[in-house]
Amino acid sequence: MKFVSSKTIIKSLINENVEFIFGYPGGAVLHIYDEIFKSGIKHILVRHEQAAIHMADGYSRSSNKIGIVIVTSGPGYTNCITGIATAVIDFSSIIILCGQVNKNLIAQNSFQELNNLSISLPIVKQFYSLNCYYNIPYLIKESFINTSNYINGPIIINFPKDLTNFENIVRYKYPIVFKKKKKILNNFFFNINNYKRPIIIIGGGFFKNKKKKKIENFILNTKIPIVCTIMGIGRINYRKFNYLGWIGMHGDAISNITLNFADLIICLGSRLDDRITNKPELFSPYAKILHFDINDNSISKTIFCDFFFKKINSIENINFKLNKKWWKTILYYKKKFIYNYKNSWKNCIPQQIIEIIFYLSRGKYFISTDVGQHQMFAAKYYFYNYKRFLTSGGLGTMGFGLPSSIGIKFANKNNNVLLITGEGSFQMMMQELSTCKQYNINIKILNLNNQSLGMVKQWQELNYSKRYSNSYINSIPNFKKLINSYSFFSFNFYNIKLFYYFFINIVKKDLFCFINIYININENVLPIQITNKSVSDFISFISKKKI
Known part of the structure; x- marks a missing residue:
């Protein structure tokens, strides 16, 4: 059977049971987008290419599937770099289909043309650059095997635009790629x-x-x-x-x-x-x-x-x-050394908030976090089952939370997904609220609002004699109005008792809800290790040590 080369790309993805593609269109990939329009694969339009990588990351980590991303050349691809670095350090299975200018324009400073290989080589598992449209089925099949074989990681396939156009006819035959045999070590004996x-x-x-x-x-x-x-x-x-x-x-x-x-x-x-x-x-x-x-x-x-x-x-x-x-x-x-923070039914204590959520949800939520103090509170006070906790643990990427939560929801349609974030991280990717609206993505967002960059502020308090240089955010938006502008529900809380009774009513409901909780700005994550000491030298709830 013969197909044009762009259709061969889509046909290869269909044969790998791909259900979703996360991406953003551009000139270099329009041939492929035209075939996506004709196919049964669902394309998820993001508002920033970095979000596409994080969505595919969340989709992959919360399931046994491979996340697929498509972006255009030049700035479309460079916007992905932070997401790719996040995925490679945390070993996520992602394949990025990247557009490129025509072959005869490569290395000529053409419009939206960059050396993608040189830019990304240290942060990808494998990089393929298509040099002949006959190789399309093989490259895609090989990529699916490599990204899930032994060591997971992101794989890039670079597609020059002229090799995906309608003039290239490929005799499509689903390729057979044999896995290389690995040597198995003998049994060890260790007393x-x-x-x-x-x-x-x-x-x-x-x-x-x-x-x-x-x-x-x-x-x-x-x-x-x-x-x-x-x-x-x-x-x-x-x-x-x-x-x-x-x-x-x-x-x-x-x-x-x-x-x-x-x-x-x-x-x-x-x-x-x-x-x-x-x-x-x-x-x-x-x-x-x-x-x-x-x-x-x-x-x-x-x-x-x-x-x-x-x-x-x-x-x-x-x-x-x-x-x-x-x-x-x-x-x-x-x-x-127990978690002896002081409970309060008046003030909003972040540790107590997370424990309430765990108690009411019975540990059945998928939890995604951004990076900061809220990330540590979520890790400490909610108890997880396998693949229920997703965070950027290696690179520590602020902005990971919202798009990854969307990806989790696409992979787990019948499960509740909760994003635990802070106002600093949330503003990095809050444009993806538009993606939630377009695709009716129902996730719950818990914003632990301490009106500052909490983790940075904590370090400045402990290490820099409370010189809070640029760790306070003096221009935080009115989140309630922002969320309501997308026709979503939004609630502000200053009292933990009111939050408790509110969460009882929504814990099992499948709806989009933004919960903005104003927490104590002086609350720190404890214990914390003392810098350049052993792992057992730390400041705890009962410790009087100072750095």
Whole structure:
């Protein structure tokens, strides 16, 4: 069967069961857009190309599907760079179809022509540039295999406009691409009983392992203390007695203390970045590190790992004798360092707000966050199931929340989606309210409004003697009027009791609702690690230490 080359692109996507494409049209991709119009694929028109990447990111992370994006050449593609960098650090499966000028105009400073390869090479998993329209089916098939094979990540396909026009006829045959065989490491034998204070770290890559059930059995049967990274939140059942919480700069006190005094760290799918380790020279000084990760680049990146394995074979056969003294110490510190913030039924306390939402929703919401104090409150006080917590954990992209929430809703139509954001982050991508209106996207938005850039202000308070340089926002819009201009519901709250009774009534309803809560501007995220110290040196609710 013969198709024009632009139709071959769409036909290839249909054969991969693509339901949605997120994008923004432009001259270099109009041939493809014309075929989208004729096809059954639903195109979601964003208001900014960066939002298209975040939507595809949220769509992919909250499902087992691959997010597809289409943008035009030049500024259309460069607007995607922040989103692509977000996706590559958090290992999201995205394919970006990028337009390009005609082949004979490339490298001539043509209108809307840039060297996309040079711009994006450090932040993509793979970059393909189409040089012959006969290769279209193969490139798309290869991209779908590569973006979901072993290490996920964004893939770019660069389409010169003249190779997608109606004059190019392709004899379409769905290509067969064989996966390359990977060498499997032999079973390892590790005498875990030589160590008395082990701990397991669960990272974001934990559930990407095909042997996750065996790993879960090993974790639960050995009764070894478990902690997770912020990207690993929800990867293990929070109700398990040996789950302590998450680690890192704003992680739980008991988790960081246990990590610091461990003599064996079993790391599953985490790259142990600087937000986990604090000062590398002081990180877990008594511990040997046993690291499992399919990504070679994640090994010994910040911290030297004593043992490294790509594959986990027969891990469920490892036996470990429970060390009662180790657990007695952990339980002592767990009782000492509890979340003892002061509840109030008058003022709006962000920790209490998140706990109310968890209680009323019974943990069934998909939660997306932006980046800042609200992100940490959401991670600490709401308990998650697998793939229910989406955040920009690696790059820390403000503006990620709203478009990713839209993507989550497209992938999970019958589920409630809640965006937890702050006024600084929300204003970065608030133009996507228009996308919500066009496609009737019903998400709930909780804006924890402290009238400042909360995380920046907290750092300035602790590290810069309360010199608040440009951390206060003096021109915040009237969110109620803004949201109402899109014909959406919007509510302001200054009292947590009123919010509680309001949320009871909407918790199960599928509607768009913007909830603007004015919280205490002096409320900080605690505990917080002290800069350039060990992971167990932190300021907590009961600590009197100062930096």
